[in-house]
Each structure stands twice: as C-alpha cells, then as structure tokens.
Amino acid sequence: MEMRKPVAVDKAVQRVMKHALNGSVEFLPIHRCFNETLARDIVATHDVPHFDRSPYDGFAIRSRDTIGASRDFPVEFEVIEEIGAGSVATRKVEAKQAVRIMTGAQMPDGADAVIMLELVREIERDGKVFIQIRRRVKEDENVSFKGEDAKQGELLVNKGTKLNPGIKALLATFGYTEVPVAKKPVIGLFATGTELLEVDEALQPGKIRNSNSYMLADQIKRAGGEPRFLGILPDHLEGSYSAISEALKEVDLLITTGGVSVGDYDYMPDIYARLGAEVLFNKVAMRPGSVTTVAAMNGKILFGLSGNPSASYVGFELFVRPIIRKMLLSPRPHLKKVRGVLGENFTKANPFTRFVRSRAYLEGGQLMAVPSGKDKSNIVMSLASANSFAILPGGSRGYQQGDEVDILLLEDDEGSAWPW
Amino acid sequence: MEMRKPVAVDKAVQRVMKHALNGSVEFLPIHRCFNETLARDIVATHDVPHFDRSPYDGFAIRSRDTIGASRDFPVEFEVIEEIGAGSVATRKVEAKQAVRIMTGAQMPDGADAVIMLELVREIERDGKVFIQIRRRVKEDENVSFKGEDAKQGELLVNKGTKLNPGIKALLATFGYTEVPVAKKPVIGLFATGTELLEVDEALQPGKIRNSNSYMLADQIKRAGGEPRFLGILPDHLEGSYSAISEALKEVDLLITTGGVSVGDYDYMPDIYARLGAEVLFNKVAMRPGSVTTVAAMNGKILFGLSGNPSASYVGFELFVRPIIRKMLLSPRPHLKKVRGVLGENFTKANPFTRFVRSRAYLEGGQLMAVPSGKDKSNIVMSLASANSFAILPGGSRGYQQGDEVDILLLEDDEGSAWPW
Incomplete structure (x- = not known):
C-alpha cells in the first residue's frame, strides 16, 4: 500500500x-450588483457637495448686514426669492436682502451665511415679505462648502473591497452606472x-x-x-x-x-x-x-x-x-483568524492539527467558541451550526474550557492575509 | 410651524x-436556494447512517472468531467477497470468513466487526484469498451503527434559521428537493x-x-x-x-x-x-x-x-x-447588540441617542468599535466602511476612547430578540 x-x-x-x-474584470449595471468585489479603485468623480449648499431650512443672507443686530435692535431683510432643493436662485443677494432656502439647496450668489428658519420672525408689509434677525450671523455660518465632504479625484474605496449598501450609495452619487467588479x-x-x-x-x-x-x-x-x-x-x-x-x-x-x-x-x-x-x-x-x-x-x-x-x-x-x-482581487484571501476562548473542553488528543467546527459568539465583548456537535468527521449535523473552526494544534493532550485558541471565522468577508 | x-x-x-x-412560505428547489430562511423545522427523514456501516477500509468478520489470535498464533480467514461503497454483500459471513469492505459500505450479514486493512496480512493459496489476523477484535469494533448520528424524526434545524452550507448538506442528505423557505x-x-x-x-x-x-x-x-x-x-x-x-x-x-x-x-x-x-x-x-x-x-x-x-x-x-x-420568521429580528469598547474619542455631546456609524473589529478576542469617518449626517463616505453602530446615549458629555458601549452589528445574521 x-x-x-x-x-x-x-x-x-x-x-x-x-x-x-x-x-x-467585468462591468455590471449598478442595480444588478450585490456583494460583488470591486475590481477597480473608486474615486470621487466630482466634489461633494458639488456646490455650496445650505444644511438647513432658512434664509441665505450677507452676514455683514447683521452687524449690530440684537434682540432689541433687529435688522430687517427683504425676502426676494424662495428656492427649493433642486432649484437655483435667479437673483444675486444684495444688501439687506434674503433668499428663502431649503435644506440641501444651492447658496445664491452674494450670500455667505444661512440663518435657520426658527430664529427669524417673518412679517408682511406692502405685499412684500420681510424677516427680522435678532443676532449677529457670522460669515460662512451654516454653509456646507463645495468639496467639503469629498474632493474630485479622491480615492473612496479600494479595489478588492466587497460591495455593501454604503459603497453602493457612493457609486450612485458619483454616477457609476456600470460597476467594475471581479468576475x-x-x-x-x-x-x-x-x-x-x-x-x-x-x-x-x-x-x-x-x-x-x-x-x-x-x-x-x-x-x-x-x-x-x-x-x-x-x-x-x-x-x-x-x-x-x-x-x-x-x-x-x-x-x-x-x-x-x-x-x-x-x-x-x-x-x-x-x-x-x-x-x-x-x-x-x-x-x-x-x-x-x-x-x-x-x-x-x-x-x-x-x-x-x-x-x-x-x-x-x-x-x-x-x-x-x-x-476576486482580495488582498486578504484566507479565512479571518482571530483569538478567542474555548467554551467547552475538547479532550480528544490528536497528533495532527484539528479544525474543530465551532459556534463562535461574543459574550461581554469577548469572543468564545464552542464545538458545534460531536466532532466525528462523518457527522454532517455539526456543520449546520458551525460559523468557525477552532484550531487545536496537534499534540498529546486535549484542550480545556477557558484555553485561548485561534479561531477561523467562516462568515466573515474581510479575511486574513496569511493566518498560519 | x-x-x-x-x-x-x-x-x-x-x-x-x-x-x-x-x-x-414558498418552496424553492434545493439547488436554487441560498441564504434564504427556513420556514419549517427540518427533521431527519431517516436514520443516519441508515444501515450499519464500516468507517474504514478493511475486512468485516465475526469478532468471536478472533478469540485467541495473537502475533504468534494468527487466525486465518477466507475472503469470500469484496464490496465497494454502494454495493451490498450477497453472502452471509460465516465462521472464519471475511468480506473485504470499503469506507462507508454496508456491513454484511453475520459480521459484527471490522479490522482495518493495514492490520492484516493477505495471502493467496489454491486460488483463494486469506487474511491473517494477529489480535483479538472486539464485538462492534469499527462499526458505525444505524441511527448513530441522527434518528428518523429528530429535529435538526429550527424554522427561522438562515440557510448555510452545512444546512444545505442536511437538506440534501434527507432528500429535501424542495426547501420550505420564507417568501x-x-x-x-x-x-x-x-x-x-x-x-x-x-x-x-x-x-x-x-x-x-x-x-x-x-x-x-x-x-x-x-x-x-x-x-x-x-x-x-x-x-x-x-x-x-x-x-x-x-x-x-x-x-x-x-x-x-x-x-x-x-x-x-x-x-x-x-x-x-x-x-x-x-x-x-x-x-x-x-x-x-x-x-x-x-x-x-x-x-x-x-x-x-x-x-x-x-x-x-x-x-x-x-x-x-x-x-422571514426570525425569532431575533433586530440588529444584534453586543458590548464593545470605543476605539476613539467621540466628544460631540447630544441630547438625543446617537447611532454612530462604526467599524467594529476583534482585537485579541475583544470587540472594538471606531467611528467610520466624520459623523456629520450628510457625509455618505462614512457609510462605506461601517459594519456597526455604536450606541451613544444622549447626555451632556461626550465619550472617551476605552469607554464600554453597546454596539449594533450590521452584517450579522443572527440578530437580537429585543436589543433596547
């Protein structure tokens, strides 16, 4: 033999x-991909925001016009226009003028600050709308600036990363209608x-x-x-x-x-x-x-x-x-190896390294692993609840509950570079 | 307002x-389902093994015929038949007879033990094959008995469990060609x-x-x-x-x-x-x-x-x-909540409970969570690497690196019954 x-x-x-x-590499339509791995680095195709915008509902004004404003001496601004999200102002904001602006809308020319809706008093007079501001507003107050969150060309996600809902949002934001994924x-x-x-x-x-x-x-x-x-x-x-x-x-x-x-x-x-x-x-x-x-x-x-x-x-x-x-271009292709604590005795000694099918779980922030059923290799039942292998190096002794061991995680997507 | x-x-x-x-509930062909949730309890439709079988390559014999066998006084058995896995013996094993048997094959009638291939010496004489056994073999030695791994009717997997490769093996073993899954x-x-x-x-x-x-x-x-x-x-x-x-x-x-x-x-x-x-x-x-x-x-x-x-x-x-x-019939429908340690300061106080998009990871068996980017709610970038939320209850103070916090895991399939 x-x-x-x-x-x-x-x-x-x-x-x-x-x-x-x-x-x-292959390219999949964005609505069709799920859980694939990126085959190219993803970069920002434009600034985010790609225009100065208001983070709140309020009024866009010139901050210098609020100098001297106080509870006792409010300053009055004429509301010259109203812009919803998605529309842009047609007029430039001049002295003592305000533009009603919605969350996410583009700042009008001339304005350098936004005062929140709930901080002003609106009044109507002679068919015109005015607001009264009762405090000093600083330059750039409540403005989200072009490129504040991401700059065009910035690396966002490395190739080899598995898609997830957050990455999908980025791909949509930057117009990746076809997504480069590993075949x-x-x-x-x-x-x-x-x-x-x-x-x-x-x-x-x-x-x-x-x-x-x-x-x-x-x-x-x-x-x-x-x-x-x-x-x-x-x-x-x-x-x-x-x-x-x-x-x-x-x-x-x-x-x-x-x-x-x-x-x-x-x-x-x-x-x-x-x-x-x-x-x-x-x-x-x-x-x-x-x-x-x-x-x-x-x-x-x-x-x-x-x-x-x-x-x-x-x-x-x-x-x-x-x-x-x-x-799939992963830089960490192997099962993720972590340290954990054996939750049960495993007394069977073996000269060879044993990969014990286990159930790993967190208890009080600590990773535990318990063999998931009798560990005879013909017992298929033990596979059903296994989410990990406890690695028990070969030797003449068994292992005790509480022993610290290496654990390979089966349901993890991150992986290890070289776990051995 | x-x-x-x-x-x-x-x-x-x-x-x-x-x-x-x-x-x-709907029924999906077994080869089509992946990651669905079982909508019915899965039970063993037959014993496993469903026949007494040999776990090794060797010879099936009557153990009592080895009484007195030793290195000096080997007992000789005639090999009357050879059965591969999947075939069954046609003859009953009688005194001093042996059947060559493969791993997984069904025990022949009359035999009550198996001796491993490497422990016998084969000899040919007069066109017949004999083996010599040099030690006592005990009754039931090297026999895997019917029902040893699972009994017919035994509950194997609870409904509400997500399919995984091990469960799929069970479904195939027990002939579930159509799998009851939650629609x-x-x-x-x-x-x-x-x-x-x-x-x-x-x-x-x-x-x-x-x-x-x-x-x-x-x-x-x-x-x-x-x-x-x-x-x-x-x-x-x-x-x-x-x-x-x-x-x-x-x-x-x-x-x-x-x-x-x-x-x-x-x-x-x-x-x-x-x-x-x-x-x-x-x-x-x-x-x-x-x-x-x-x-x-x-x-x-x-x-x-x-x-x-x-x-x-x-x-x-x-x-x-x-x-x-x-x-999907899960008994634990909410995000899984675990305890972990904040890996970075989070100093921004807020009266409301904050769900901080975080990257959770194990370090030396201990779960850590680090906020995954600036936590302004308009920054989509922070979602791409988030696999968890750190829960920071509202209050007047921020949180420090090393603080123990609750963490909700986003990529877990197990869930929590009621995490709040």
Whole structure:
C-alpha cells in the first residue's frame, strides 16, 4: 500500500497559493450588483457637495448686514426669492436682502451665511415679505462648502473591497452606472462514488444521497464564486477520466469529492497521473481532511477533497476559498483568524492539527467558541451550526474550557492575509 | 410651524413592531436556494447512517472468531467477497470468513466487526484469498451503527434559521428537493425631491444624484427582502399621492426617502393624512434620523425615512429591518447588540441617542468599535466602511476612547430578540 507523507497545513496552503490564478474584470449595471468585489479603485468623480449648499431650512443672507443686530435692535431683510432643493436662485443677494432656502439647496450668489428658519420672525408689509434677525450671523455660518465632504479625484474605496449598501450609495452619487467588479470564477463540482444517490432518489441499501455537492456549491457562493454542478461519477476510471478532462475545458477550477484515499476504488490519483497534473500534496497533517489532494495543470487547479462531508467542508475553506478570493482581487484571501476562548473542553488528543467546527459568539465583548456537535468527521449535523473552526494544534493532550485558541471565522468577508 | 414630540427609540421601535406582518412560505428547489430562511423545522427523514456501516477500509468478520489470535498464533480467514461503497454483500459471513469492505459500505450479514486493512496480512493459496489476523477484535469494533448520528424524526434545524452550507448538506442528505423557505417580502422604494437626478444623468447646478434608493435596495437585500425600484418623485403633492397609493397595491412595505421634515416642500405628512394612514411617530429622539416617520394602513407599513443618506441608513436598520426579519420568521429580528469598547474619542455631546456609524473589529478576542469617518449626517463616505453602530446615549458629555458601549452589528445574521 502506498505510504503518503503528510504535509503541514501552512506548507500545503502555500503550495496551492503558488498556483493562484488572476481574476478578471467585468462591468455590471449598478442595480444588478450585490456583494460583488470591486475590481477597480473608486474615486470621487466630482466634489461633494458639488456646490455650496445650505444644511438647513432658512434664509441665505450677507452676514455683514447683521452687524449690530440684537434682540432689541433687529435688522430687517427683504425676502426676494424662495428656492427649493433642486432649484437655483435667479437673483444675486444684495444688501439687506434674503433668499428663502431649503435644506440641501444651492447658496445664491452674494450670500455667505444661512440663518435657520426658527430664529427669524417673518412679517408682511406692502405685499412684500420681510424677516427680522435678532443676532449677529457670522460669515460662512451654516454653509456646507463645495468639496467639503469629498474632493474630485479622491480615492473612496479600494479595489478588492466587497460591495455593501454604503459603497453602493457612493457609486450612485458619483454616477457609476456600470460597476467594475471581479468576475466570479466558475468552479466545477463532481461528486465521485458508486454509493451516491441524487437528492430526489429514494434510499437504497448501502447508498446515501450526494450532499457534498450542495454543501460545496453554497460554500463556493459564500466565497464569491459560481458553482457548476457536474453530477455524480461512479467509481469507474475510464468514465471519470473523460468526464473530468472534458469538464476542465469549461471551468476555472475543479472540485471533486471522494476517490482520493488509497482504497481500491479511489481513482483520483490515477486520473491526476493520466492528466499529467502536478500533485501538490496528497496528505495534509490535519483533521478532518487529511486525504485532501490538490493538483495543478495548465493554469487550472484540481481540488480532490475527501468524500466525507466534514473533511470536504474544511478542505474547501482552507484550500479553495483563498484561490477564489484571490481571483476576486482580495488582498486578504484566507479565512479571518482571530483569538478567542474555548467554551467547552475538547479532550480528544490528536497528533495532527484539528479544525474543530465551532459556534463562535461574543459574550461581554469577548469572543468564545464552542464545538458545534460531536466532532466525528462523518457527522454532517455539526456543520449546520458551525460559523468557525477552532484550531487545536496537534499534540498529546486535549484542550480545556477557558484555553485561548485561534479561531477561523467562516462568515466573515474581510479575511486574513496569511493566518498560519 | 408644527412642533413634533420626539419619541424614544425603543418606544418607536415598539410602535412599529405592533404592526409587524406575517411572513408566508414558498418552496424553492434545493439547488436554487441560498441564504434564504427556513420556514419549517427540518427533521431527519431517516436514520443516519441508515444501515450499519464500516468507517474504514478493511475486512468485516465475526469478532468471536478472533478469540485467541495473537502475533504468534494468527487466525486465518477466507475472503469470500469484496464490496465497494454502494454495493451490498450477497453472502452471509460465516465462521472464519471475511468480506473485504470499503469506507462507508454496508456491513454484511453475520459480521459484527471490522479490522482495518493495514492490520492484516493477505495471502493467496489454491486460488483463494486469506487474511491473517494477529489480535483479538472486539464485538462492534469499527462499526458505525444505524441511527448513530441522527434518528428518523429528530429535529435538526429550527424554522427561522438562515440557510448555510452545512444546512444545505442536511437538506440534501434527507432528500429535501424542495426547501420550505420564507417568501421574501417585496419592498417598494421611492426617492422624493425635485433636486434628485438619476444615476445616469449629468450633474446640474443645485441637484444631486439619487443614492438613497440604491443604498436601501442593498440594505433590503442584506436583510433578506426584495427591493422594487419605483423611481423619483418630484416635490409635487398630487403626483406623489397618486404614485404612492398605486404602489401600495403592489408591495408589502413601502419606503420613501425625503419629504418628512416640516419644510414647505415636505409633502409626506399630507400624503399620510390623505391616505388615512395612522402615523405611529414623526420624530424620534435619535441622531441621525430624528425626522423618521412611520405610518400604517390596511396591513401595510409606510416608512418615511429622511432624505439624508446617513439618516435613512440608520432609520432602515432600526425600523424596517426587524419588520422584514419578522416576515422571514426570525425569532431575533433586530440588529444584534453586543458590548464593545470605543476605539476613539467621540466628544460631540447630544441630547438625543446617537447611532454612530462604526467599524467594529476583534482585537485579541475583544470587540472594538471606531467611528467610520466624520459623523456629520450628510457625509455618505462614512457609510462605506461601517459594519456597526455604536450606541451613544444622549447626555451632556461626550465619550472617551476605552469607554464600554453597546454596539449594533450590521452584517450579522443572527440578530437580537429585543436589543433596547
């Protein structure tokens, strides 16, 4: 039987990242994009505000006309015009004149200050409207100046940033009708194994339904890629080989689950050999997922994940995710690593580093992580509530509640540059 | 001028929640759903495993036949059959017989234990295959039993839970080809104001592009709803009234931005009156967003958010989000509230509770929050990097770096039951 040499996790990740692929750019209409990653830096295409404007409802005046104004000696201004938001004054403000102005409206020529509506008294006389001002108004008072919030050409958001509602507001403000986003890589998904049934098939003795492809499709989407279901491959070398070599023409990356162990029906090693793919590693010093195999050929990467759901889940997050995020131009393509406290004992010792599927949560501002169910790698249930992996380095002892550990966050978008 | 009485934030939220609407269920094909919310409890439709199986590659035997086996006195078994994963043995295992079995395959009748491949020596004699076993194998050794991981009928995931890759794996395992999910509520979006330009229009003096609708559309999507762009309404009472009453027939909830203040061009109060809608409040003791108005009529809710981007952003998250999440059957519809530490001084005092757009992050397992830019409510830039609001209760003093504060998380899916 073939003896495989386990590679340390960080070394294995490094080997994969050496084959990282470049992402490409596409332009999406602003109303169609959501959660994509910016493929270009976003700059201000004009000043904000792009004109001097009033932040309040009130009256635009010349501040110097209020010199000497007081409760006892109000100064009177004639209201010569009223401008709503979106319209502009037609006349210049001269001495002792005022323009009624709405929040957000452009300052009229001649005026250098705004007095708020509630601070003046309006009076009508001879068919004209006047206001009385009872205090000194300073130059520039209540004026938002052109370029105060942003200057034309200013860098607003770096490429590689994931879109969010606030960034969307910026894109709209600056007229980005077409948004430059990183094109989602297409990732093919094969499940291998004669024991697999389709989801809509009834159970049969000795067989189980294919759950990995559905799980991985959503992991791909969560990472920002586009999954392509390619179906189930029974344990048959010729058929699998030709299906896989055909699929490689259509996808950016290919994931298979199962068939990477050293059993009689594990055909993936043979297939890599026939494809002429360079096997980067075929055993990793980790639990679950030690049989994870990654191979590279012609600028494509073939991820041979375990057929075991928990193992393929972990294998995806450690090895496939950073390749996808890199193609999405992220400067931090790996799972975000943070420190936290183990909320429960984990007594099972293991020579290999263990990635324990966990539920991380904040308690009084402190991050805690609790294993999300029995940690046998065939127990799919533990994945449903997992939002993190607690990293328990290999060794001869278990871990205790209260131990400080590294935690990898699964639902975070920020990522880590190099967490190992 | 009308005097409005500000309502405390918690009271305002309470008033809105009294009008919360019920969500409805729809069934989506499993490959089409992603990030939806389960509308039904998910139960195991069969035992897992649904047959006794081998967790390893090896040989299925009768354990009692190994009694007395040792390094010096190996016991020999005849290999009568080989079964791959997915196939089942055709023969019953009798005394001193073994069946070659693959990981995940069903245990043959008669066998009660599995010995791992690497622990036996294979020999061929007279065209038959034998294995030698050199140690005692215990009953049930290396057998995963039917129902060990889950029992038929067992509750796996509660309704109201958002789908994730692990839950998707469960759904596939148990044959949920159609997934019961909460139907996304349809939320109409009007932007009001003569000063607004479409995103593809060139700038004009005194006018700005409509950014609120794009921002809110993504906030709606993030919350789990489906936005419907209804366009820009110029400041015109009749036109706005008829557009809004028509739109109410087509949507579950309606959001307008702008027109809720007490200015001359603020028509929303008149429109609520003409619709006969019950105004729940029209001033909230908070910054930004104090002019937020909510009205209810005929089982629909009209959210009159401020025209100011930051104010409408906050108004959405506090008042609209919980209504959407409730319709998505979430038991924790509000923004998740956690404790954290202010990473910077925030010296501006205010009588009203302030929701400071912040960047929250973990540092050494401790949650920190730093205001994400100048906190003037017209600065849209501060929204782009915000992932949280720091809640700074009103008062006469500012806040210092290191102060412990409540933080509302914007990108969390779990939520809080009642954070106030």
